[in-house]
Amino acid sequence: MANGKASVAVAARGVSKIFGSGSNEVRALDDVSLDIRTNEFFTLLGPSGCGKTTLLRLVAGFESPTRGSIFLDGEDITAEPPNRRPVNTVFQSYALFPHLTVAQNVAFGLEMLGRPRKEISDTVARMLALVRMEQLANRATSQISGGQQQRVALARALAPRPKVLLLDEPLSALDLKLRKEMQIELKRLQTETGITFIFVTHDQEEALTMSDRIAVMSAGRILQIGSPEEIYNHPAGRFVASFIGESNFFEGTVHNVRGNSVEIRMPSGDMVTAHSLSGKPEGSVTFAVRPEHVRLEQFGTSGTLAATVTDSVYFGTDTHCHLELDGGERLVARLQNKVSGGPGYEKGMRAGVRFDDGAAQVLAD
Amino acid sequence: MPETGPHTPATARRRADFSVQKMPGFAAIAIACFVILYAPIITLVIYSFNAGQSVALWQGFSVKWYYIALENRAVQEAALRSLIIAASASAISSVVATMAAIGTTRTGAFKGRTAIYLLINQPLMVPEIVTAVALLIFFASIKVATGYGGLGYLIVAHAAFCVPFAYLPIRARLEGMDATLELAAADLYATPWLAFRRITLPLLAPGIAAGAMLAFVISLDDVIITEFVKSAGQDTLPTYMLGQLRRAITPEVNAISTALLALTLVLLSVFFVLTRARESRSD
Ligand SMILES: Nc1ncnc2c1ncn2[C@@H]1O[C@H](COP(=O)(O)OP(=O)(O)OP(=O)(O)O)[C@@H](O)[C@H]1O
Numbered sequence: 281m282a283n284g285k286a287s288v289a290v291a292a293r294g295v296s297k298i299f300g301s302g303s304n305e306v307r308a309l310d311d312v313s314l315d316i317r318t319n320e321f322f323t324l325l326g327p328s329g330c331g332k333t334t335l336l337r338l339v340a341g342f343e344s345p346t347r348g349s350i351f352l353d354g355e356d357i358t359a360e361p362p363n364r365r366p367v368n369t370v371f372q373s374y375a376l377f378p379h380l381t382v383a384q385n386v387a388f389g390l391e392m393l394g395r396p397r398k399e400i401s402d403t404v405a406r407m408l409a410l411v412r413m414e415q416l417a418n419r420a421t422s423q424i425s426g427g428q429q430q431r432v433a434l435a436r437a438l439a440p441r442p443k444v445l446l447l448d449e450p451l452s453a454l455d456l457k458l459r460k461e462m463q464i465e466l467k468r469l470q471t472e473t474g475i476t477f478i479f480v481t482h483d484q485e486e487a488l489t490m491s492d493r494i495a496v497m498s499a500g501r502i503l504q505i506g507s508p509e510e511i512y513n514h515p516a517g518r519f520v521a522s523f524i525g526e527s528n529f530f531e532g533t534v535h536n537v538r539g540n541s542v543e544i545r546m547p548s549g550d551m552v553t554a555h556s557l558s559g560k561p562e563g564s565v566t567f568a569v570r571p572e573h574v575r576l577e578q579f580g581t582s583g584t585l586a587a588t589v590t591d592s593v594y595f596g597t598d599t600h601c602h603l604e605l606d607g608g609e610r611l612v613a614r615l616q617n618k619v620s621g622g623p624g625y626e627k628g629m630r631a632g633v634r635f636d637d638g639a640a641q642v643l644a645d
Numbered sequence: 646m647p648e649t650g651p652h653t654p655a656t657a658r659r660r661a662d663f664s665v666q667k668m669p670g671f672a673a674i675a676i677a678c679f680v681i682l683y684a685p686i687i688t689l690v691i692y693s694f695n696a697g698q699s700v701a702l703w704q705g706f707s708v709k710w711y712y713i714a715l716e717n718r719a720v721q722e723a724a725l726r727s728l729i730i731a732a733s734a735s736a737i738s739s740v741v742a743t744m745a746a747i748g749t750t751r752t753g754a755f756k757g758r759t760a761i762y763l764l765i766n767q768p769l770m771v772p773e774i775v776t777a778v779a780l781l782i783f784f785a786s787i788k789v790a791t792g793y794g795g796l797g798y799l800i801v802a803h804a805a806f807c808v809p810f811a812y813l814p815i816r817a818r819l820e821g822m823d824a825t826l827e828l829a830a831a832d833l834y835a836t837p838w839l840a841f842r843r844i845t846l847p848l849l850a851p852g853i854a855a856g857a858m859l860a861f862v863i864s865l866d867d868v869i870i871t872e873f874v875k876s877a878g879q880d881t882l883p884t885y886m887l888g889q890l891r892r893a894i895t896p897e898v899n900a901i902s903t904a905l906l907a908l909t910l911v912l913l914s915v916f917f918v919l920t921r922a923r924e925s926r927s928d
């Protein structure tokens with residue numbers, strides 16, 4: 281699906297957005313460029329205040345960029361008002377029209393487009409069936425639950441068949457169970473309709489499970505774009521590595537580079553082979569290893585790093601072993617529990633630490 | 646816990662001692678206020694049903710003064726004029742106030758916003774007598790220039806001082822309204838005009854109705870500006886009554902006042918229902 285030839289639905293080129301002026305200046309977006317492909321489920325992921333909503337509002341047309349341009353299907357839409365962009369939004373607060381019924385809400389966009397009455401009623405019926413709300417078509421929007429309002433907001437935004445659907449943390453107001461259900465529902469809707477989704481969240485798990493590709497943002501910049509596997513297994517920098525999942529960080533000096541494979545000498549003198557995303561790292565570098573990619577072996581096994589167990593915490597499915605290398609670095613290993621019990625490493629024991637092949641990842645910063 | 650236990654009743658008692666209702670003279674002052682506020686009005690209403698000629702000496706129950714007032718041509722004309730002026734002023738001022746409210750709540754912060762608020766609320770701050778004199782002189786020169794001498798002057802004057810009264814409830818409702826709804830409408834292909842017609846206006850309607858109602862009542866009641874601006878033979882009900890008081894006072898004035906009071910009470914009740922509806926709808 282994600283081959284280089286896939287056509288681009290939304291593109292941003294050098295987009296900056298500055299709010300306020302002088303000493304109150306807030307740089308919400310800083311020189312952002314990205315390509316979102318047709319039919320993909322694209323997620324903007326990042327901590328609060330990193331500019332996700334701002335980027336979405338620029339695509340919807342509610343704000344105009346201070347610098348840069350936005351393209352839709354190759355056409356520059358930077359100057360178009362929201363009502364002339366074939367893009368619809370699912371608002372975080374849903375923003376359902378309180379004086380209209382469920383069906384009237386869903387019909388609104390089609391009416392504004394001047395579609396024939398027959399087509400409108402057919403589409404509304406189809407959309408309500410799609411989100412399983414047929415029974416409540418004539419309810420007032422104040423008389424349905426939060427999850428149902430969410431579905432109506434989705435149906436309303438999908439009814440005019442936009443080229444791109446923008447979703448700003450649409451699930452954050454729902455409780456955990458409903459949230460899981462809606463995650464599956466959203467993914468189903470995206471596959472069934474074939475519409476490009478741009479989805480905003482600050483929940484990394486949501487991003488990993490739903491997306492075709494993820495853009496990780498921080499402080500108005502895009503740090504990395506890639507598939508969930510790429511982002512998780514090969515984080516480009518320290519921020520991505522710690523924001524998505526957990527990571528152990530180590531320092532070392534580059535000893536030898538062969539393609540993507542880098543040999544790093546740790547301060548203790550031990551050698552570790554790490555994976556590098558790009559460029560030719562040299563000098564001192566940081567690399568990251570996921571806790572579940574750390575294995576413990578008999579102390580003294582060749583090729584392992586000598587360590588002492590400082591703590592061992594039982595978590596049901598796994599046990600978190602806190603360790604200190606003889607070089608002084610601290611790390612956590614997540615070890616799978618068996619029916620027979622835990623991995624058997626207790627506080628104070630000595631162990632040999634080994635990283636799975638390809639688990640160590642050189643970071644760019 | 647055992648530490649705070651013994652303190653609680655004492656604190657509670659002290660708070661009760663400080664309650665305003667328990668202060669000496671509270672009841673007496675409250676009653677005095679009610680009497681001063683309402684006794685004159687109650688007397689006025691009672692004497693509108695007096696069978697005799699006096700507004701101070703009770704001579705039995707009758708509704709004859711209502712008949713007399715209703716059949717008085719001057720009263721009929723003044724009442725009709727009052728209603729025409731109030732209705733026109735209310736319509737004009739609520740349209741202006743709606744535009745002003747949208748302009749001041751939906752545009753983000755802009756330079757001179759405070760100046761705009763002051764401008765809109767000018768009639769609340771400039772003494773009415775000053776406005777009245779200013780309008781008298783201003784309209785006199787227009788009258789000379791154009792030769793027009795109709796009700797237009799009164800309508801314009803009333804519309805002007807009614808704007809802030811219409812503006813307040815409309816603005817309150819707009820501020821309580823989720824601005825994302827308008828964005829959602831634009832997102833769903835509504836032009837700015839259609840977004841206003843289909844979303845903003847229906848949601849704003851109770852506020853506009855409340856503003857119009859308030860403006861109507863304020864216009865109906867005005868004396869000072871009307872007295873200065875009106876031409877000969879353009880009495881409204883209040884100025885007619887003022888004229889009557891200078892001659893012989895009969896319970897006819899009481900009857901007209903009571904009718905005016907009743908109308909005002911009905912309109913204000915509707916106003917409260919409309920503003921209450923806003924509070925319950927917005928959550
Ligand atoms: N209208 C505005 N005026 C001034 N500053 C703004 C405005 N909108 C956003 N900002 C600022 O821009 C930055 C990015 O905001 P944005 O809403 O895009 O963040 P976000 O990533 O969506 O965060 P969250 O996860 O909390 O929704 C923030 O620092 C915010 O304070």
Ligand SMILES: [Mg+2]
Nearest residue numbers: 332333334448
């Ligand atoms: Mg946001």
